[in-house]
Amino acid sequence: MSMKGWLARVAAGTAMALTALQAVAYTQTSNGWNMPTGVTEIAHEVHKLHMWVFGVVTIIGILVFGVMIYSIIQHRRSKHPKPADFHESIKVEIAWTIIPFLILVGLAIPAAGTLIKMEDTRNSEMTVKVTGYQWKWQYEYVGEGVSFFSTLSQESNVARQTGSGVDVTKVPNYLVDVDNPLVLPVGKKIRFLITANDVIHAWWVPEFAVKKDAIPGYINEVWTRIEQPGVYRGVCAELCGRDHGFMPIVVRAVPEAEFKAFLDGKKGGKTEVAAAAPGTASDAAPAAAPAPAATEVANAGAKPAAAPAAAKELGQDELMAKGEKVYAANCSACHQASGAGLPPNFPSLHGSKIANGPAEAHIEQILKGKNLMPPFPQLSDEDIAAVATYERQSWGNKGSVVQPSQVAALRK
Incomplete structure (x- = not known):
């Protein structure tokens, strides 16, 4: 690798790390740079433990450095040219063994109690399944028949694109805002699956003192009981890929009556804006905007419901223009804006068999995914038709045009 290429990679990695740190810093709103007090019983206990340990280590630090500074000043060579010649002291050996042991036991007992309480999901009043994707979250209200995706807000996604020209300081909650927040009731014990x-993600909301790894093929459990209504923000706390810094978490805690109204609205077939997964900051063209709105998924545990098919056929130019935006927001992270891909995991789309083959197979792969490619059933029929057409008509490909009605037929 050339020096120029190496420096470019280092710069890109540094920029990603700084962006993620900035997003984390924006979530710490209650106590500045200290651990937040939180709005749950566990968060309060964790904060008390944190302050207790902080106090203990501060006292230890003062004592240790005090003795060191005193010894350096009072026993310097100019004052005591002949050093002391004593060796072992049984009393000192016993003291500096027993005292740290007692300190550790004193810290471990309350910490163990809090850890046990964190893992106790018994008697939960509702369950929410959280699934991490590259790079978005899916929330499913278990037993309620309601599920939806939550992705980076459109404002933040536009602003973060290379060459966007947007002043990010003017974007509200830059990089820590989403299109569809997770809505939860206050005062209820909520279990998260x-x-x-x-890949491995981590769901972290500092104000709840909840942080759990999201591991493919494995389900972790944790719980919370929110005490105060409000909006609480978090981030993915596991390096999950190039857009790791662009999958924030937003939880809106509301009174019970408002939460029931929210669920009723979802069950009644109402839809909300659900932008597709964000594209990359480095590869997307400056003009690339996030995907248009996608339809909410409203059937937990089953295949997501189909978005209504378009009332009319769309022209090729219209499909290509729309498809370019959907591709930039959803596909360019892995297949690159140029369609060159990242072999061997993400093949090039230039001359691709899937892009030049039957349209049905292309649509099925977008809906169901394949290998490392996640499924995209949350996209509307129009979005899928547009991005399929764009892929089939770009980079020298000669595939057919795809219409929304073809997508709708394959969802059934």
Whole structure:
């Protein structure tokens, strides 16, 4: 690798790390740079433990450095040219063994109690399944028949694109805002089932003192009981890929009546804006905007419901223009804006068999995914038709045009 290429990679990695740190810093709103007090019983206990340990280590630090500084000053060579010649002291040996042991036991007992309480998900009043994707979250209200995706907000996604020209300081909650927040009731014990669809993620909301790894093929459990209504923000706390810094978490805690109204609205077939997964900051063209709105998924545990098919056929130019935006927001992270891919995991789309083959197979792969490619059933029929057409008509490909009605037929 050339020096120029190496420096470019280092710069890109540094920029990603700084962006993620900035997003984390924006979530710490209650106590500045200290651990937040939180809005749950566990968060309060964790904060008390944190302050207790902080106090203990501060006292230890003062004592240790005090003795060191005193010894350096009072026993310097100019004052005591002949050093002391004593050796072992049984009393000192016993003291500096027993005292640290007692300190550790004193810290471990309350910490163990809190850890046990964190893992006790018994008697939960509701369950929410959280699934991590590259790079978005899916929330499913278990037993309620309601599920939806939550992705980076459109404003933040536009602003973060290379060459966007947007002043990010003017974007509200830059990089820590989403299109569809997770809505939860206050005062209820809520169990989270946390997993992932592709790679390891981590669901972290500091104000709840909840942080659990989301691991493919494995379900972690954790719980919370929110005490105060409000909006609470978090981030993915596991390096999950190039857009790791662009999958924030937003939880809106509301009174019970408002939460029931929210669920009723979802069950009644109402839809909300659900932008597709964000594209990359480095590869996307400056003009690339996030995907248009996608339809909410409203059937937990089953295949997501189909978005209504378009009332009319769309022209090729319209499909290509729309498809370019959907591709930039959803596909360019892995297949690159140029369509060159990242072999061997993400093949090039230039001359691709799937892009030049039957349209049905292309649509099925977008809906169901394949290997490391996640499924995209949350996209509307129009979005899938547009991005399929764009892939089939770009980079020298000669595939057919795809219409929304073809996508709708394959969802059934």
